[in-house]
Amino acid sequence: MKLLQRYLPILDWGKDYNKETATSDVVAAVIVTIMLIPQSLAYALLAGLPPEVGLYASILPLVAYTFFGTSRALAVGPVAVVSLMTASAVGEFTRQGTPAYLEAAIVIALLSGLMLVAMGLFRLGFLANLLSHPVISGFITASGLLIAASQLKHILGVKASGHTLYDILLSIGSRLGEMNWITFAIGVSATAFLFWVRKGLKKLLLGLGLKPFLADLLAKAGPVAAVAVTTLLSAAFDLAGRGVRTVGDIPSGLPAPQLPTFDPDLWLALAGPAFLISVIGFVESVSVAQTLAAKKRQRIDPDQELIGLGTANLASAVSGGYAVTGGFSRSVVNFDAGAATPAAGGFTAIGIALATLFLTPLLTNLPQATLAATIIVAVLSLVDLGAIKRTFTYSKSDFAAMAATILLTLFFGVEPGVVTGVALSIALYLYRSSRPHMAIVGIVPGTEHFRNIDRHMVVTGDKVLSLRVDESLFFANSRFLEDRVYALVAEKPDIEHVVLMCPAVNEIDASALESLEEINHRLADSKVSFHLSEVKGPVMDRLRKADFLSHLTGKVFLSQYEALCTLDPVTAHIAEARTPKKTAQSNVWAGPEI
Incomplete structure (x- = not known):
């Protein structure tokens, strides 16, 4: 029985589950669902995938993590960094918007799931330690800047491409004359509104006498308000007919579970990127999980977390989604909202499933600029330029690894940045160890x-x-x-x-x-x-x-x-x-x- 509980943590916390705990989980799930709907759509577009794929990746993966995960507050689903890495990896093999592109993204989720589960079964969680904190911090900072830059084309309403900062900015700069001013107005307004919501709305609502919980809930619903208002404006004034790119028709209903096509050449080609996505996703996820668990004197099992995230990715692959991991912002919201067990993720999955069944027709006129604004505001909160100065002051060798990761990620792509950062971390460790004090x-x-x-x-x-x-x-x-x-x-x-x-x-x-x-x-x-x-x-x-x-x-x-x-x-x-x-x-x- 203990062995079964070790691989199915739900058998441990589930035996004490009661009405009070369920109430806490349902309340947290409602708040996270409100936050996750626009994020799922936005991150799918960031990955170069149809928006509904983001919703698919937010249903079965959450259910799988409920059974196999050990964190009581981690919220699993699409995240910005993994979406960027997916777009970078798949873009090397095929063009966005094609069935082959979606198939490749699903294969990456499947391979990541298999790798994570295997690592968990063999207790290889320590491999994530090869990524030092300066390298992770530098990679996330560079990714945040890269993601924000990639969304400028949607804010400006122009067509642009590129996987590096130079290519993106050059492509956008060459097409500034094609900018759609209505799209620009929507994008800038939505971005400014979301920044204000993040920084000032809660304080304003508290000043008006609202209770902290309600004020926090309304502040977290800021992206939903932006989506609702801009969608209504787009429909009322037929902005799509004036050149404003919208999400378009999103299929209603849930996908039928099926396995990706087995193509040995494709699987072999995507194995390397899938491994990097697995490690980066695991490091990001376990860092958040450990931080939140420490606040309630709980503990997580890193090796079981590998299995939990692995099964979540496998579930995403068989349900038409793409690679997922634990998100920082969603997990913090889940924690603050009072999530008591991983069942909160299961209830969130129900909410996303209902939205997929009944709300998608309402999103046809949603401007892509609004989703781009959602992404920009979310990822810029991950950019920590102050960490560069702190690392330089404390350790020149760690700063070298961090700076190399940032520069290579920005100007040569995601994979070269991560690989170089890891290689430099190992090389610097060996150098320091070879000359001990x-x-x-x-x-x-x-x-x-x-x-x-x-x-x-x-x-x-x-x-x-x-x-x-x-x-x-x-x-x-x-x-x-x-x-x-x-x-x-x-x-x-x-x-x-x-x-x-x-x-x-x-x-x-x-x-x-x-x-x-x-x-x-x-x-x-x-x-x-x-x-x-x-x-x-x-x-x-x-x-x-x-x-x-x-x-x-x-x-x-x-x-x-x-x-x-x-x-x-x-x-x-x-x-x-x-x-x-x-x-x-x-x-x-x-x-x-x-």
């Missing part, structure tokens, strides 16, 4: 503590070299350790003992073990003993399985203080006799700071 340490007077001789007033002797390494030892840094030890011993001819402090060493791989053996051998040739101290239990267990300890010229000490007392009792006695000198404002021992 190592410090010569001495004993702090009057204590048993050892600190960096360059940062603290400490006592050292001439016989013992105490070297602390602040990184696990593996193939990338083992040679650096060797060179560091040999150089220090060459500088100090009176050294009789070298003690390697290992409090931060969580692992020693085979390459590092060979380096330790070589250090031990070469120091022995120089009549210097080699010792270890403060070795962690798991590391010690592995060392015992090798021959290293039997050939070690020195000992393994429980603590560095024990090592000093054994190897150089005179220095230990001097340190014990001295009175420590503290600075006036802190507990840091006085001495030069680096």
Whole structure:
């Protein structure tokens, strides 16, 4: 039963489901449904797909996540970044508006679902850690700018194309003379209205005496109001006949479930983009889920989240939708509205299904400029230019990865940006790990503590070299350790003992073990003993399985203080006799700071 609950979390939270919980979920579902209808239409158009496909991707996927997901507040469905990545990937193979384009988008959803489920079953959620936060932040910022730029053609009412910022702006600039001023007026007005709704409507309604919940609900319904008003204006004044592009006829009814056509060549060609979409979607989703879960002292299972998102994508593929993931804005709204369980997503799916059945004929005259305004306002909230400055100030290497991701995404496309960002993150990690921080340490007077001789007033002797390494030892840094030890011993001819402090060493791989053996051998040739101290239990267990300890010229000490007392009792006695000198404002021992 526990195994079944592990893969079907609904069996866990479902046993305590009651009327009160259901009420909370239904209220949250109503609010999210109101928000999701225009978003689904808009994101489908962003992906280059018919608007109804966005609605299809907001029904069965939510039901699937209700059964398999672990987050109580995550709202699954179409999102801007995944829509952009879908358009970029599918656009490489076929032209928008063709049946082949839709088929390819559905295949990406299917492949993403299969990959996510497989990753979850094999507990590979850690692979998402290959995307560092600066890379993710840079990618989302660049994607937000790219998405906003791609929607300018709808605001201006011109035909334009391109998957990079340069191509998009060049295409739009060459067609400015064809701008439709009525479309421009609708687009600018809708954008300004939605920005005002996001920033000021709730505050205004609270000032008028409305209760916070009602004020928040009306503020969240801003996009629906924009859709309703512009649709009515379009129908009343026949704006479609004046050159304003509208959504057009949206088929009513629900799609019949069916599997995509199996085309090995197409599936193989789309496997790479599908994997990137899977990883990006998972990282975005699990970040939101963990943040919201922490606020209620709940927890999520990242590996089960992979399965939950995977089944959601599989459900989307068989129901005529495209790739989905957990959306930030919708999830926050779902959380704030009081969603208590994943069942809120199931109720939202019912609301979207009803809208698909009965409301789509009312959207025929909806201007595309309104949907473009909805997208622009939503994605610009994801752009965090301040993070660029903060990252530059804190870490130049992380800034390099972030800047490369932003520039490549903007000017070369989504996939090159992500791949380069991941590659740079891994390369920079390996570079930093290959040159770990190592410090010569001495004993702090009057204590048993050892600190960096360059940062603290400490006592050292001439016989013992105490070297602390602040990184696990593996193939990338083992040679650096060797060179560091040999150089220090060459500088100090009176050294009789070298003690390697290992409090931060969580692992020693085979390459590092060979380096330790070589250090031990070469120091022995120089009549210097080699010792270890403060070795962690798991590391010690592995060392015992090798021959290293039997050939070690020195000992393994429980603590560095024990090592000093054994190897150089005179220095230990001097340190014990001295009175420590503290600075006036802190507990840091006085001495030069680096």
